[in-house]
Amino acid sequence: MTDSYYPKSLSEALELRRETGAIPFAGGTDLMVRFRAQAGTLPKLPHPVLFLGHLEELRQISMDSSGTHIGASALLSDIGVSEHVHPMLSETVMLMASPPLRNLATLAGNIGNASPAGDAVCSLIALDASVVLASLSGERTLLLEEFITGPGKTVMKSDEFIREIVVPADQPDRYWYRKVGTRKANALSKLSLSAMATVHEHRVQDFRAAFGAVGPVVIRRRDLEAQVRGMTLDQLSRETEGIVDAYRPHIIPIDDQRSQAVYRLQASLNLLRRWIDLLMQGG
Amino acid sequence: MTTGISRSVPRVDAYDKAAGITRYIADIPVAGVCYGKLVRTSISRGTILDIDVPELPEGFWFISEGDIPEGGRNRIHMIKEDWPVFTNSEVRFYGQTIGILVGPDREQLIALADAVRVTYREQEAAFTIEEGLACRGGALHGDDNLFADYCLVKGDPESAFSRAHRVIEDVIETGFQEHVYMEPQGITVEEQDGKIVIHASCQCPFYIRKAVAPSLNRSLDDIIVRQAVTGGGFGGKEHFPDIIASAAAVAVTKVHRPVQVIFDREEDMCYSTKRHPSQVIFKTALDSENRIIGMDIDARINAGAYESCSPVVLQRLIFSSNSVYDIPNVQLRGRAVATSTIPSDAFRGFGAPQGIIAAELHMSHIAREIGMDEVELKRSLMVSKGSRTITNGTIHETVKLHEMWQRIAEVSGWHEKKSRYAPGSGRGMGAAFYLHGGGFTGSGEQDIIKARVRMVKRDDGIVEILLSNVEMGQGLQTTFRKIAAQVLDCDYRDILLADPDTDRVPDSGPTVASRSIMIVGRLVQLAAEQLKHKLHEPGAQESEAAYTQPPGCHWDQETLQGDAYPAYGWGICVIETAVDPDTCEVETLGVWTIHEIGKAIDEAIVHGQVTGGVIQALGYGSLEKLELKDGKFFQHTMADYIIPTTLDFPGVYSELVENPYPYGPFGAKGLGELVFDGAAASYAMAVQHAVDRTVSRIPVTPEYIMELKTHG
Ligand SMILES: Cc1cc2nc3c(=O)[nH]c(=O)nc-3n(C[C@H](O)[C@H](O)[C@H](O)COP(=O)(O)OP(=O)(O)OC[C@H]3O[C@@H](n4cnc5c(N)ncnc54)[C@H](O)[C@@H]3O)c2cc1C
Secondary structure, three states: OOOEEOOOOHHHHHHHHHHHOOEEEOOOOOHHHHOOOOOOOOOOOOOOEEEOOOOHHHOOEEEEOOEEEEEOOOEHHHHHHOOOOOHHHHHHHHOOOOHHHHOOOEHHHHHHHOOOOOHHHHHHHHOOOEEEEEEOOEEEEEEHHHHEEEOOEEOOOOOOEEEEEEEEOOOOOEEEEEEEEOOOOOOOEEEEEEEEEEEEOOEEEEEEEEEEOOOOOOEEOHHHHHHHOOOEHHHHHHHHHHHHHHHHHHOOOOOOOOOOHHHHHHHHHHHHHHHHHHHHHHO | OOOHHHOOOOOOOHHHHHOOOOOOHHHOOOOOOEEEEEEEOOOOOEEEEEEEOOOOOOOOEEEEHHHOOOOOOOOOEOOOEOOOOOOOOEEOOOOOEEEEEEEOOHHHHHHHHHHOEEEEEEOOOOOOHHHHHOOOOOOOOOOOOEEEEEEEEEOOHHHHHHHOOEEEEEEEEEOOOOOOOOOOOEEEEEEEOOEEEEEEOOOOHHHHHHHHHHHHOOOHHHEEEEEOOOOOOOOOOOOHHHHHHHHHHHHHHHHOOOEEEEOOHHHHHHHOOOOOOEEEEEEEEEOOOOOEEEEEEEEEEEEEOOOOOHHHHHHHHHHOOOOOEOOOOEEEEEEEEEOOOOOOOOOOOOOHHHHHHHHHHHHHHHHHHHOOOHHHHHHHOEOOOOOEOOOOOEOOOOOOHHHHHHHHHHHHOHHHHHHHOOOOOOEEEEEEEEEEEOOOOOOHHHHHHOOEEEEEEOOOOOEEEEOOOOOOOOOHHHHHHHHHHHHHOOOHHHOEOOOOEOOOOOOOOOOOOOOHHHHHHHHHHHHHHHHHHHOOOOOOEEEEEEOOOOOOOOEEOOOOEEOOOOOEEEEEEEEEEEEOOOOOOEEEEEEEEEEEOOOOOOHHHHHHHHHHHHHHHHHHHHOOOOOEEOOEEOOOOOOOOOOOOOOOOOOEEEEEEOOOOOOOHHHOOOOOOHHHHOHHHHHHHHHHHHHOOOOOEOOOOHHHHHHHHHHO
């Protein structure tokens, strides 16, 4: 049997987290699969768990001048239809799993799982999202890119958990999200691209590209983005292959049960090229 | 509006299944049960040197070869004596049963199973068809690794090839496929009044009886098999339940308690049988006007480590390898190759899909080579009544493929789209033509199965059908009742038909080979006709019908010559696809089918079979990649082994053409497998058209399409 804690409030949850070190458990759609056991036996969770999914305080989605605040335990199904949520994130979320799963799964769970194939993570990183980590000692805010450090690895301390995710209000004008999954629903990503840009008067003012499932973490290269920023569309057109080539060494996928590295690399670069094409067409 | 027997009625099992009321074997508690956990080999080939079993707590047992009752055989009787029940020496594949741990607590069983230490002497193993043919690591079976090696000759292929203007060569390959029935394998075995009673999720209750009896050294009548409600089979519950039942039955004779073995999904995916991978090599001779004058076919299947039903699967594959085409001169060699993988076994289609995919793709490749429209090429060679088959038998029925083509070309917009979508444009159309012989191959029905059906009118006037075919989701509980009710002129819901119990029902054969309606349904009809005369006589009345071969059908099992099947179902599947230029993902825009199955016994059930079969085939053709890595299946969870969801394919357009078969019930022929046979090939050809590259294997994954586009 696994010990479990069912706090009645956020403050009680924070206390339990410090006292027991129990790991956060939101929808359980990653945890229950990862620790599933054989027929007729209970899942083998190696740690005590702290249920967070039910806490109303953590399920709110709101907006203020700094951006959208998405509670750690907000359901994907609610995020997908919320008017406060950036459309790229809504689209991403609605392509995750399937309706019954989305009625359980959370954004913090997707982040906490820290899989390079976490779909929401990819779009959130493109959106410059941050996580607000809470503990009894207070709160700290980190860029999501800095929070996740490797497959299944985060900088979360043993008395902390994610309280909310903040997506800045100020975003580029255009976005393009492409998930290449193993199939159309209940599918893990073979690769994904969350791309954003602002083009003003034929000049690229902002350019972002985050690639999922093609490296140990979501890949976003701010250095390469900086090189694209400021280009005119003519330059962009001439430089397309150069930009694609510059990304190539950073896209380092693997072969696994679901796909092959050569495919993942080629398809990722093709999508990047397509995104640049779209920008030139859209003016 | 549909009238008569084809008109749909509510299925007798539908409400309880949809409402979650139906209880499957894992839902039924058994007092005093011991759970069983199979202990398996962790190498693919070699010899077991030592089995070290941890000390077992009270109430736990480890059962292995030494526990087989005196005089019992350590061989499971399938078609012949086959897989060992338990191995304690020779290892032929990863996951072979060494023993079964039984006890009252599952957690403890898992821990104990993990603590069993087996030491081996490992040997080099062959996994692929090529490695098997090369006898890598030494032959596993005989001295050539061939469980079967067949030759067929039609016409005069030698002279055709000597006259050939050119020869087109081709290799078509298909992979493993996992059944993914909704309910994993499960079985409960217990002793009752000195007999062994086996409750099984299965397709073939009498097969289990035949398999288990010799291992226990008991008579067939001492073994009673009661079919449990079965949540899907697709062939995966044809022979595999024998494996679990044998081990559990041996355990029961030792521990004298009920033993239950229930697989979870992962265990099922890792260790149950799969569809045979295939490789078909063609050489086709053309004359100077590009007419096909001869064909040389070399067909190989990966049979795995034991024979099971591989020779029969191979027979169906080679008999289907000319599909619906009358090729004048053919020579064929077919081989079932032994390898150190889990024995391949039955799966919807039973070899026919592999043969038809090979034939369809090869024909389309010839059309590409000679610059001819592929459908025109195919239509110019289509069989008709009186045509000679690849086994020098005869097509006895009227073949309606041409009129079916007119119809499906019209509803799918074939001609307009085919001319609008330039090859390589990213949009593509594919059309597959196919047939499926109903019932057992060759003389199997007459010589091996000898089906019987009994029908009784009880004292209280209620009519009961007694037979051994099982409901596994395909609708038999409803369709058998409808056939009897139509004859007896009563309500189908008033007729009894219980899940079979081998102690109560005659052996009407296994629920396989698209035979249940065509063969057994006919016997239901005949038994009902006999009973009808006695229906108003007082007291209990009974009737029985036994199978007889339709007149005019001849078969020689020694030479594999004659009518391999008495009658065929026919089908066409058209598919329209769009291939994403960046990611090579394929969007299926339309699926149109038309089938001739004689007569539909229930249209809704038939359309259900069409949709299910076609989507299952599309999964096989596009998504379901199953690779071996060091002898183990690399994809073994539902997250990695990808079957389609309702979003992956559009609705399936389904139309039926009638052509009543005089020896089927109300004219019905086989259906269940036919509807699986064509869609994968059609999909592959639609992609081929869209990307203008030669597609020669399935599944046609985006990875494969990318490879084709990159390397030509
Ligand atoms: C059938 C199926 C389909 C799926 N499809 C997709 C898909 O398309 N795309 C995709 O990205 N994922 C998919 N997933 C994975 C999973 O559903 C998502 O990652 C989901 O967002 C996890 O949320 P959860 O609330 O269920 O997480 P949980 O399982 O509860 O937790 C996951 C991890 O996050 C941690 N965690 C939870 N809450 C917090 C918190 N407040 N603070 C810190 N850590 C926390 C947990 O400790 C755990 O390590 C799928 C899963 C299944 C079973």
